[in-house]
Amino acid sequence: MAERNESKFSWSRIERGIAKAYAIAVIVFLIAPLLIIVPLSFNAEPYFTFTSKMLSLDPDGYRCAGTATSSTIRSGWKLSATALLSRLRRRFWRPYSAHWLQSGWRGRTCRSAISSWRC
Amino acid sequence: MGTAIATQESLAEQFKRSGKRARRGTFLLVLPLLAFLTITFLLPIGNMLNRSVGDSTVADILPRTAAALRAWNGKGRPPFSAYSALADDLVRAEREGKIGKVATRMNFERAGMRSLMIKTARVASTFEPPYAQAFNAVDLQWSDPEVWGTLRHASASTTMGYYVAALDQTRKADGTWVPKPEEDQVYIMLFERTLWVAGVVTLLCFLLGYPLAYYIARQDERTRNLLLILVLLPFWTSLLVRTTAWIALLQTNGIVNDGIAFLGGEGARLELVHNMTGTLIAMTHILLPFMILPTYSVMLSVPPALTRAAISLGATPWTAFWRIYFPMTLPGAAAGGLLVFILALGYYITPALVGGRTGQLISNMIQFHMQTSLNWGLAAALGGILLAGVLVLYIIYARVIGLNRLRLG
Numbered sequence: 001m002a003e004r005n006e007s008k009f010s011w012s013r014i015e016r017g018i019a020k021a022y023a024i025a026v027i028v029f030l031i032a033p034l035l036i037i038v039p040l041s042f043n044a045e046p047y048f049t050f051t052s053k054m055l056s057l058d059p060d061g062y063r064c065a066g067t068a069t070s071s072t073i074r075s076g077w078k079l080s081a082t083a084l085l086s087r088l089r090r091r092f093w094r095p096y097s098a099h100w101l102q103s104g105w106r107g108r109t110c111r112s113a114i115s116s117w118r119c
Numbered sequence: 120m121g122t123a124i125a126t127q128e129s130l131a132e133q134f135k136r137s138g139k140r141a142r143r144g145t146f147l148l149v150l151p152l153l154a155f156l157t158i159t160f161l162l163p164i165g166n167m168l169n170r171s172v173g174d175s176t177v178a179d180i181l182p183r184t185a186a187a188l189r190a191w192n193g194k195g196r197p198p199f200s201a202y203s204a205l206a207d208d209l210v211r212a213e214r215e216g217k218i219g220k221v222a223t224r225m226n227f228e229r230a231g232m233r234s235l236m237i238k239t240a241r242v243a244s245t246f247e248p249p250y251a252q253a254f255n256a257v258d259l260q261w262s263d264p265e266v267w268g269t270l271r272h273a274s275a276s277t278t279m280g281y282y283v284a285a286l287d288q289t290r291k292a293d294g295t296w297v298p299k300p301e302e303d304q305v306y307i308m309l310f311e312r313t314l315w316v317a318g319v320v321t322l323l324c325f326l327l328g329y330p331l332a333y334y335i336a337r338q339d340e341r342t343r344n345l346l347l348i349l350v351l352l353p354f355w356t357s358l359l360v361r362t363t364a365w366i367a368l369l370q371t372n373g374i375v376n377d378g379i380a381f382l383g384g385e386g387a388r389l390e391l392v393h394n395m396t397g398t399l400i401a402m403t404h405i406l407l408p409f410m411i412l413p414t415y416s417v418m419l420s421v422p423p424a425l426t427r428a429a430i431s432l433g434a435t436p437w438t439a440f441w442r443i444y445f446p447m448t449l450p451g452a453a454a455g456g457l458l459v460f461i462l463a464l465g466y467y468i469t470p471a472l473v474g475g476r477t478g479q480l481i482s483n484m485i486q487f488h489m490q491t492s493l494n495w496g497l498a499a500a501l502g503g504i505l506l507a508g509v510l511v512l513y514i515i516y517a518r519v520i521g522l523n524r525l526r527l528g
Binding site for chain 1: 327328330331334335346349350352353355356360361363364365366367368370372373374404407408
């Protein structure tokens with residue numbers, strides 16, 4: 001009896017499909033501006049449209065954020081990455097560096113086939 | 120016996136004292152919030168309301184004129200003393216460099232008053248009795264009692280002039296209100312349009328949001344969380360970016376119109392942005408999560424067994440939904456609707472960007488008077504009317520639906 005009620009309550013496949021399509025449509029409506037704004041932010045032209053170069057996936061149709069800003073961003077990224085690496089080295093590597101250099105297995109690691117570093 | 124009564128009294132006193140202490144503690148806990156709300160919410164609103172009715176610019180700069188006109192009832196010609204008082208006040212205001220301020224203030228009351236006053240103030244020092252002829256010689260407008268009536272109304276320290284203007288009315292010299300000519304009426308139409316847009320956006324949000332909330336509430340936990348993230352995704356970017364993205368989507372050469380042109384030819388392109396359609400679409404998109412979240416939250420608290428029980432008793436799935444589930448989830452939808460409606464009433468940036476000329480709302484006019492025409496009194500009056508409208512709607516809502524039925528989850 002319970003099973004029969006359960007099956008009666010559950011939607012038919014068509015109803016479920018319609019509900020799913022409606023939900024997807026509403027969600028697409030919600031996120032459409034975000035989907036659009038991300039590629040448009042790389043537009044090489046000063047227009048707020050998808051240019052033909054962008055649509056044909058021509059690299060000339062895209063740029064980071066203007067030539068001058070692009071170099072600034074790149075140098076900014078480089079500086080940030082260097083700062084991050086140096087911080088990580090200080091935090092995680094320095095406490096163990098002395099131990100690493102004095103350990104007997106240092107040579108073995110250096111000689112190992114896995115590591116090709118010059119220690 | 121006596122000891123027992125004494126102990127009982129002391130217990131009651133102790134209980135009372137501890138209750139008082141607890142209440143004081145609670146009050147101290149909410150005190151920072153109260154102070155914050157008072158400073159950031161109540162005081163600015165109070166200041167705004169005060170600005171909408173209080174303006175002593177004319178009374179301060181033209182004190183003798185204000186005193187002379189106070190005795191006049193606005194009928195017939197103003198007293199002769201008013202002419203001489205105004206001549207003296209204009210000379211002093213010109214000398215002190217305040218004529219521009221008072222002329223601008225007068226222009227808010229009646230168009231053309233600024234040039235009239237500045238022109239008269241320049242030659243007022245040469246006036247000699249009889250002053251009435253001297254004023255008329257400068258400009259015949261001074262023979263119009265309505266001009267003096269405007270001066271009389273503006274010289275009061277509290278004025279209803281801004282509200283009169285905000286309601287598309289004008290005041291005669293004797294104080295009666297008459298509607299402005301139809302071509303000059305702006306604000307009532309904008310209030311009506313704002314209410315209409317807020318209503319339509321609320322309805323659209325309900326039509327889109329309720330089924331989606333229902334769909335999400337019926338999924339398993341993993342899918343539910345994923346869908347909720349998608350609903351909340353728009354909040355991860357700024358409102359300005361989202362609104363601007365709608366321009367890219369809806370403009371004549373935008374993605375939506377490209378799709379329409381692909382299906383129906385170039386002639387099928389539609390005007391979807393910089394008009395009312397753009398305002399409705401963008402506002403619905405931005406306010407939709409405010410409808411979905413409270414509705415979904417209430418839907419989660421409805422036991423699924425209730426609908427199953429209704430079906431087991433013979434109801435069809437639709438009847439079970441309509442008679443059992445829907446009424447139980449209505450408080451959430453009502454809370455979402457109220458939230459969306461109130462937010463939509465005061466929306467500014469979206470209509471400003473995608474609304475064009477026909478999609479502007481009253482908030483855009485408030486911004487215009489705050490930043491462009493610098494008529495803060497009128498902006499405050501428009502804001503005051505909007506606030507009163509929201510309060511009236513809130514009271515109607517409380518009476519009809521009941522605030523105790525409002526639920527956010």
